[in-house]
Amino acid sequence: MDGSSSTGSRRARRGGGGITLGDVARLAGVSPITASRALNTPGQVAPETLARVREAVARTGYVPNRLAGGLASARSRLVAAVVPTIAGPVFMEMVQSLTAALAESGYQLMLGQSGYTESREDALLEAIIGRRPDGVVLTGIMHSAEGRRRLLASGIPVVETWDLTPTPIDMLVGFSHVDAAAEVARHLHAKGRRRLALISADDERAQRRNRGFADEAVRLGLAADASGIPVELVPAPTTLGSGRIGLTRLLERVPEVDAVFCSSDMLALGVLTEAAARGIAVPSRLAVVGFGDLGFAADTEPALSTVRIDGTAIGRRAASFIVDRAEGRAVAQKVVDLGFRVVERGSS
Amino acid sequence: MDGSSSTGSRRARRGGGGITLGDVARLAGVSPITASRALNTPGQVAPETLARVREAVARTGYVPNRLAGGLASARSRLVAAVVPTIAGPVFMEMVQSLTAALAESGYQLMLGQSGYTESREDALLEAIIGRRPDGVVLTGIMHSAEGRRRLLASGIPVVETWDLTPTPIDMLVGFSHVDAAAEVARHLHAKGRRRLALISADDERAQRRNRGFADEAVRLGLAADASGIPVELVPAPTTLGSGRIGLTRLLERVPEVDAVFCSSDMLALGVLTEAAARGIAVPSRLAVVGFGDLGFAADTEPALSTVRIDGTAIGRRAASFIVDRAEGRAVAQKVVDLGFRVVERGSS
DNA sequence: ATGAAAGCGCTAACAT
DNA sequence: ATGTTAGCGCTTTCAT
Numbered sequence: 001m002d003g004s005s006s007t008g009s010r011r012a013r014r015g016g017g018g019i020t021l022g023d024v025a026r027l028a029g030v031s032p033i034t035a036s037r038a039l040n041t042p043g044q045v046a047p048e049t050l051a052r053v054r055e056a057v058a059r060t061g062y063v064p065n066r067l068a069g070g071l072a073s074a075r076s077r078l079v080a081a082v083v084p085t086i087a088g089p090v091f092m093e094m095v096q097s098l099t100a101a102l103a104e105s106g107y108q109l110m111l112g113q114s115g116y117t118e119s120r121e122d123a124l125l126e127a128i129i130g131r132r133p134d135g136v137v138l139t140g141i142m143h144s145a146e147g148r149r150r151l152l153a154s155g156i157p158v159v160e161t162w163d164l165t166p167t168p169i170d171m172l173v174g175f176s177h178v179d180a181a182a183e184v185a186r187h188l189h190a191k192g193r194r195r196l197a198l199i200s201a202d203d204e205r206a207q208r209r210n211r212g213f214a215d216e217a218v219r220l221g222l223a224a225d226a227s228g229i230p231v232e233l234v235p236a237p238t239t240l241g242s243g244r245i246g247l248t249r250l251l252e253r254v255p256e257v258d259a260v261f262c263s264s265d266m267l268a269l270g271v272l273t274e275a276a277a278r279g280i281a282v283p284s285r286l287a288v289v290g291f292g293d294l295g296f297a298a299d300t301e302p303a304l305s306t307v308r309i310d311g312t313a314i315g316r317r318a319a320s321f322i323v324d325r326a327e328g329r330a331v332a333q334k335v336v337d338l339g340f341r342v343v344e345r346g347s348s
Numbered sequence: 349m350d351g352s353s354s355t356g357s358r359r360a361r362r363g364g365g366g367i368t369l370g371d372v373a374r375l376a377g378v379s380p381i382t383a384s385r386a387l388n389t390p391g392q393v394a395p396e397t398l399a400r401v402r403e404a405v406a407r408t409g410y411v412p413n414r415l416a417g418g419l420a421s422a423r424s425r426l427v428a429a430v431v432p433t434i435a436g437p438v439f440m441e442m443v444q445s446l447t448a449a450l451a452e453s454g455y456q457l458m459l460g461q462s463g464y465t466e467s468r469e470d471a472l473l474e475a476i477i478g479r480r481p482d483g484v485v486l487t488g489i490m491h492s493a494e495g496r497r498r499l500l501a502s503g504i505p506v507v508e509t510w511d512l513t514p515t516p517i518d519m520l521v522g523f524s525h526v527d528a529a530a531e532v533a534r535h536l537h538a539k540g541r542r543r544l545a546l547i548s549a550d551d552e553r554a555q556r557r558n559r560g561f562a563d564e565a566v567r568l569g570l571a572a573d574a575s576g577i578p579v580e581l582v583p584a585p586t587t588l589g590s591g592r593i594g595l596t597r598l599l600e601r602v603p604e605v606d607a608v609f610c611s612s613d614m615l616a617l618g619v620l621t622e623a624a625a626r627g628i629a630v631p632s633r634l635a636v637v638g639f640g641d642l643g644f645a646a647d648t649e650p651a652l653s654t655v656r657i658d659g660t661a662i663g664r665r666a667a668s669f670i671v672d673r674a675e676g677r678a679v680a681q682k683v684v685d686l687g688f689r690v691v692e693r694g695s696s
Numbered sequence: 697a698t699g700a701a702a703g704c705g706c707t708a709a710c711a712t
Numbered sequence: 713a714t715g716t717t718a719g720c721g722c723t724t725t726c727a728t
Contacts, residue, residue: 020721031699036723046697061501066478067424068721071415071704078458078479087444089437096435099461103468108475110426111459113447120451127456130414131426153409241647270647276624277649299589299618301625368705379715384707394713416705419720 019060027056039064070132079322080110080128081137084203088237089294090264090311091139094161097315098137105323107134114142121147129154135322137161140205142169157325159318162309163205164337171325173317173336177205178212180307180340184261184289185216187305187342193259193287196222196229199246199271200263201236209291213261230254238263243270244277251278258286259348265290265297268304272347276301287348302346313338367408375404387412418480427670428458428476429485432551436585437642438612438659439487442509445663446485453671455482462490469495477502483670485509488553490517505673507666510657511553512685519673521665521684525553526560528655528688532609532637533564535653535690541607541635544570544577547594547619548611549584557639561609578602586611591618592625599626606634607696613638613645616652620695624649635696650694661686 025035030049038045038053045053056062070076079102083091099109110133112124125147128136135157142148142160148169151158158170163177188196196217200206214226223229232250234242243262247270250257262268268290275282282288282302290297293308317336324331373383378397386393386401393401404410418424427450431439447457458481460472473495476484483505490496490508496517499506506518511525536544544565548554562574571577580598582590591610595618598605610616616638623630630636630650638645641656665684672679 018721021723022721032721033700033723034698037698040723044697049697061498063474063477063502065419065480065721067415067419067480068704069723071413071419071706072721072723074704074723076415085444086434086447087440089440092435092437092440095459096433096461099434099459103461103472103475106475108479109459111443111447111457113444113451124451126411127451127454129411131456132413132415150409154411239647240644244647266644269644273647273649296588296614296617299587299592299621301621366705369707370705380705381707381716382714385714388707392713397713413705416720417707419722420705420707422707422720 018065019062021062021064024053024056024060024062027060028052074132075326076132076134077107077326078110078131078133079107079135079137079319080112080131080133081139082112082114082124082128082142083139084115085113085237086111089266090292091162093311094139094315094318097312098319099315101316101319102323105319107319107323107326125150129156132156134326135159137318137322138169157322159321161314161318164335168335171321171331171334173314173321173338175309175338175340177209178215180291180342181209181212181261182216183340183342184307185213185220185222187344188259188261188287188289188348189217189220189222191259191283191287191348194222195254195256195258197250197254197257197260198229198231198263199243199250199260199267200231200233201238201267202233203236206236206263209263230257234267238267240266240270240273243267244274245270247271247274259289260286261289261291263291265292265294265304265306268306268347269296269300272300272302272304283346283348289342289348293343297343298345300347305345305348306343308341308343310338366413367410369410369412372401372404372408372410375408376400422480423674424480424482425455425674426458426479426481427455427483427485427667428460428479428481429487430460430462430472430476430490431487432463433461433585434459437614438640439510441659442487442663442666445660446667447663449664449667450671453667455667455671455674473498477504480504482674483507485666485670486517505670507669509662509666512683516683519669519679519682521662521669521686523657523686523688525557526563528639528690529557529560529609530564531688531690532655533561533568533570535692536607536609536635536637536696537565537568537570539607539631539635539696542570543602543604543606545598545602545605545608546577546579546611547591547598547608547615548579548581549586549615550581551584554584554611557611578605582615586615588614588618588621591615592622593618595619595622607637608634609637609639611639613640613642613652613654616654616695617644617648620648620650620652631694631696637690637696641691645691646693648695653693653696654691656689656691658686 022032025032035053038050138160140162160172163174198210214229217229232246234246271288290304290306293306297304297306370380373380383401386398486508508520511522546558562577565577580594582594619636638652638654641654645652645654
């Protein structure tokens with residue numbers, strides 16, 4: 001009634017039935033540790049032994065328990081990614097490439113949403129650290145000094161992305177928001193625009209771009225001071241609708257505006273839509289520039305000028321940073337500036 | 349040199365220094381299991397003991413190791429979600445709500461991308477099962493019978509979403525693609541449209557909608573048979589650009605078309621864009637209906653009629669299915685049809 | 697190339 | 713209400 005007496009009986013208590021490495025080893029006629037080596041470091045095992053273990057794995061359908069492996073080896077092969085929200089298209093490209101790159105190296109992604117506030121940040125951090133991930137990829141957030149301290153104290157490799165902070169927690173892959181915005185200002189100036197304006201999300205990063213844009217505009221002699229560049233703020237995350245509203249409000253205040261820099265492509269698409277609805281010609285009467293170069297930007301009418309951020313490259317870089325660190329490889333540089341590119345299309 | 353002799357020395361070997369439940373217990377002057385109870389089932393612990401343990405946790409900055417906890421209790425508090433790609437906006441809303449709902453119950457999301465092919469499906473499955481998640485949420489995929497068999501054999505609760513298959517692996521929350529498409533056909537017919545057409549992604553689910561649409565059109569007397577409803581296929585994932593191309597091709601073949609049902613809102617936005625560029629009036633000359641009711645649909649010009657799928661509800665339902673199962677609560681019904689809603693706006 | 701022993705950090709059982 | 717004991721399934725260390 002109790003099945004196999006020698007070892008089966010002792011398993012009956014907990015855990016429940018799954019096939020373990022021990023079962024595989026017994027079937028192959030080797031010790032558990034040899035079976036383990038056959039799976040993890042096949043080079044250390046005699047070919048004939050290897051074959052027997054593999055045969056046993058195939059027969060049983062054994063799938064190694066990574067929880068146990070992670071506990072024993074202190075390597076979970078889990079990487080946590082924190083995004084403000086997955087439901088904005090901006091970070092998707094990065095998360096996609098991060099997931100793919102990690103999977104290729106045998107790592108799995110854990111996703112956490114911080115929201116745009118720092119309220120749940122602490123609980124999220126606890127949940128993450130509790131899993132003992134081999135790395136954490138941060139996108140933009142981690143406002144609280146306390147959170148940064150805890151992460152640092154945990155000893156987990158951290159990659160911050162989408163930005164170039166002067167004082168990174170650990171590793172960093174991003175670009176300069178200020179420089180990007182300044183280059184857009186120069187681009188519009190070169191195109192003969194003189195009445196620049198901003199339609200922007202109210203998050204910190206976008207506002208940093210706004211400052212870069214306004215400062216450069218002042219430098220170009222387009223305003224006496226930064227307050228001379230009108231800004232319409234809309235709540236994050238941005239939508240097509242908020243772009244339409246933004247333009248409507250902007251035109252009420254500053255009818256003579258001849259160029260708008262939007263903090264996202266969605267916002268810019270809203271501006272294009274509203275401009276078309278009002279019969280405002282783009283780009284002849286109004287130039288529009290977006291940010292992100294999302295999939296649709298090249299195909300709008302007119303095609304949207306924007307700032308291209310290579311989210312795929314960011315994700316790939318972040319993955320390799322963490323995998324390198326986890327495998328004990330030396331990381332040559334801890335900070336990578338992936339830059340950006342102002343893509344000129346029909347809308348400007 | 350060796351630090352604390354009694355227990356410290358034995359930790360020096362592996363693991364490396366983290367604070368453990370044992371440390372907390374010692375500091376609080378209780379046994380490890382009492383400390384464990386103080387954290388997990390505080391009701392079972394005397395208030396004064398509880399306070400001492402909490403104090404010790406605060407002093408040490410202890411964060412429980414969930415790998416160890418999961419191994420011991422056979423409950424990982426990890427849930428795996430599989431999506432074709434995170435980089436399509438369609439599933440984002442669901443993933444977002446799934447992540448949030450799970451986090452609320454103390455569960456964490458692991459993300460896996462299957463791609464639109466079934467090549468990596470097996471490796472992904474192995475990675476997932478290896479983590480012993482408390483549940484798996486599937487979106488659309490799991491083509492291979494072998495994969496379904498392995499999942500079933502693993503004993504992990506499974507929720508399939510976005511569809512209503514007749515033979516679910518386990519639990520299911522979705523809606524009928526065929527019914528949704530049929531209702532769109534009726535809607536267009538009611539609006540006086542007689543020359544219907546489809547612009548659609550080439551994935552299985554979209555094509556199922558196509559069949560539902562065409563069959564209903566035939567039933568309404570709009571064509572002799574399903575092949576009388578023209579279809580333009582574009583590759584998944586869909587983009588604004590492919591919508592423009594789709595309409596262009598469609599008009600070449602069938603200039604007299606007066607209504608298009610698109611398999612996604614992005615596609616529909618492309619159709620609106622191309623129509624505007626060609627001076628084709630929407631809806632008077634051409635009606636357009638999308639699918640998904642993404643964030644921008646209500647704000648396009650004209651506003652986009654579409655099929656609303658409540659991704660948030662799907663995610664929440666899937667989460668509660670899995671959490672209920674994990675906590676041992678009885679699940680009343682294993683299949684939930686969340687339905688859909690045809691949202692009539694300006695474009696039709 | 698293989699194995700024995702000892703634990704990783706935690707919790708389920710079974711006391712008391 | 714608290715403690716003791718025995719693992720969860722794997723891998724490290726140290727032998728052979």
